[in-house]
Amino acid sequence: MKEEIRTLLEDLLPLVDFDSDFLFSELNSLDVTTILMSLSDKYGIKLEATDATPKNLKTLDSIVALVERKLQEKQA
């Protein structure tokens, strides 16, 4: 899933370094919204703007963890 998310987001946000350990600080509000929209569309999960915290978007791994958590919530 990680590589799938990386490919998806790198294509949409070519300026962003998704290997960064400080990903959130690299993003602007449009980037954040693009991430939320593309992930909710791709995985059919319900994301809120309040999910876009510095912690949830700190690294690509934390984004993957957010998606996995939302998928689990969806199945529950």
Place this chain on the structure above:
Amino acid sequence: MMTLEDYLAQDARLYPDKAAAICGAETCSYRELYERVKVRAADFSDRRGQVVLFRASQTIDFLVDYFAIHMAGAVAAPLERDTPVDVYEKLSQKLTSCTIPEGIADVLYTTGTTGHSKGVMISHRTIIADAENLIQGQGFSHELVFIINGPLNHIGSLSKVFPVIILGATLNIIEGMKDINRFFEALDYPAQKMATFFVPANVRILTQFSADKLASYAEKIDFIECGGAPLPHSDMLELCRLLPKTRLYNTYASTETGIISTYNYNDGRCLVGCLGKPMPHSRIIISPEGHISCQGDTLMSGYIGEPELTATVLRNDTVYMADLGSIDDEGMLHIGGRQDDVINVGGYKVAPTEVEDAALLLSGVKDCICISAQHPITGNALKLLVVMPDGEQLNKRKLALHLRERLEFYKVPMLYEQVEAIERTYNGKLNRKYYREQTD
């Protein structure tokens, strides 16, 4: 005439302990703010009559610098905080040879109506006229807490500082809308009336991902101004549904014209493209060809160091816009499109040639054109169509990073596509009309 700094001094006398500005955990009373400005003004005492370039930031320090520069008799020229170093230095050098008319307060850099970055001179009189327009047109009040979420070097956000200071109200400055939790925390501030300014992308983010949360503040949000670019009708209707009692304004404004007209679309009619009646200090004229021009005290004084360019836009105390519009039977302005090549992206105006010139500097880019394309968040976005040498693939990231080193962030396209060739007119010019028609 009182200046903004005179009003600040008055606020410090009348409401010394009232919060003038909040930024995260920092709160600055009117007394503290005025004292900080007086101390800081001493640092600019040798700059009287000169333009002081400085990088904008979402901080109380920015406000202190801004007011202090005025207080020292200098002219404030706030730039995007990420302005590339060479751009900053070129501007700085250019400004040393410029003559500045009497009464100028600010130089704000914009692409604006001409399609190239220019320094728009704003007078102290204009600042007060903008403030009075906003107070009367939108109902700014002493009790209001205004959340600034956009860059303070941009007229959209900077202009809201003016009425707040005149009325002794409160500013709450946040670092953009990236972390929506910070925006909602700002709304939690103990105040009866809150207001803010949004560009269309902000509205889309909130209605798409935080509709219920936004609606929970319906009683508290006094008004929201939307500007920068037209708001899609679906977003206007959604905001009206979420915030039924809030005044929701679409405004006609630009750095060159100042704040001209405003329309509360939460009036049961929600008219698309309507920007309301001219405010007290403004007049709107529509030419026989349908172009909008503006008059009144909110107009710029000209482009700094560009008298010839100024004359193409500002003549006979009138600013001639590239926008098309009409006035209805109620005297309200309705806006059409633009009749030039400038692309409006989320409230920022971009000259495509500037993007293309920067892209062509990258080795391997044979030809390119920067066009407007539809985007689910911003409504539209910059798209760069690129021709590469035979057999070579476009590296989007490399090109985007190349552009980012040379241009302000909002000029870097979000979308890229490799194409075989760029459409040109019979005389070899880029065929922008062809691509506009494709997008429409």
